[in-house]
Amino acid sequence: MKRFTVLIAATLLITVTSTFTGPRFINPFNLDDMALQIIFSIRLPRIIVSILMGSALGASGAILQGILRNPLADPYILGISSGSALLASAGLIFGITVIGLFTIPALSFMGALLTGLTIGVMGYRRGGILPERLLLAGIGLGFLFSAILMLFMSISPNEGLRRAILWIFGDLSMADWSLIPYGFICITAGFMLSLWRSKGLNALILGDEIAYSLGFSPFKERLMLFISASLMTASSVSLGGIVGFIGLLIPHIVRTYVGSDSRILIPLSALTGGTLLCIADTIGKTIMSPMEIPSGIITAIIGAPYFLYLLQKREIMGM
Numbered sequence: 001m002k003r004f005t006v007l008i009a010a011t012l013l014i015t016v017t018s019t020f021t022g023p024r025f026i027n028p029f030n031l032d033d034m035a036l037q038i039i040f041s042i043r044l045p046r047i048i049v050s051i052l053m054g055s056a057l058g059a060s061g062a063i064l065q066g067i068l069r070n071p072l073a074d075p076y077i078l079g080i081s082s083g084s085a086l087l088a089s090a091g092l093i094f095g096i097t098v099i100g101l102f103t104i105p106a107l108s109f110m111g112a113l114l115t116g117l118t119i120g121v122m123g124y125r126r127g128g129i130l131p132e133r134l135l136l137a138g139i140g141l142g143f144l145f146s147a148i149l150m151l152f153m154s155i156s157p158n159e160g161l162r163r164a165i166l167w168i169f170g171d172l173s174m175a176d177w178s179l180i181p182y183g184f185i186c187i188t189a190g191f192m193l194s195l196w197r198s199k200g201l202n203a204l205i206l207g208d209e210i211a212y213s214l215g216f217s218p219f220k221e222r223l224m225l226f227i228s229a230s231l232m233t234a235s236s237v238s239l240g241g242i243v244g245f246i247g248l249l250i251p252h253i254v255r256t257y258v259g260s261d262s263r264i265l266i267p268l269s270a271l272t273g274g275t276l277l278c279i280a281d282t283i284g285k286t287i288m289s290p291m292e293i294p295s296g297i298i299t300a301i302i303g304a305p306y307f308l309y310l311l312q313k314r315e316i317m318g319m
Helices: 002-020 033-068 080-093 100-122 131-154 160-168 177-196 198-206 208-213 218-240 246-258 262-286 295-313
Strands: none
Touching (some): 002 262, 033 131, 080 131, 080 160, 080 218, 100 131, 100 218, 131 160, 177 198, 208 218, 246 262
């Protein structure tokens, strides 16, 4: 409980700091109409989107590392983000605007869900979902979708190419209030599903035979948890593009402090992931103002050295 309290307090502090920090610093004790417009129209939607995305990716990483029993598993290694990126970038590059502002998020969400469904079908064999098949199917589809995406980008002559590149690296500058309710509902649904099946995830981590002996069906648990992670990943990518390393790094950091009990690991990974992405977005929009660095680049710069440090200094899930 103490750890939750500390993390919630840290998240609130970072949120408040990010609200007043940006290309233009806003004095919280001297708010005029322009400052209020900037805060409520631009910064708050962006902060909320970053917290939602980071929370979804942190929780998804903890789930996927558990169901696959692989310390390198995350939403992007499984190819879910590649399917999302393919459809969303195609929409940006070719100027698809069927449903206006919701076109790109809808395409992204559809791509992630279809990819997740395809991976799930390909991972099914002999009456169960096999972790090795899930991982290999995700890697294979990820390479295929990335190649098609590079093809689209190489033949694109228009401004949509730049928007697609920024989106692929996690550009939160297009965050909008209208997208938040849908992202919040889907991410919350996936998160609650993962908490509901957290005991099953603990059993899966011990092995399928032990899970059977404890009264859990590995097929059912793995399917429900995979649906949960896919839903959260799809929602995250649809809100602001691809942000790497959070799903891979955050569960490892949290695990070193609280252990591997999924009932604690998943919510703490969500809180920590949301906080980290909020920090990364704040750095990206201020460090080279008026230029912005996509959040995905910042998380990779922060995350890669720390992950290598953890790998060197600690055992990561037995490695």
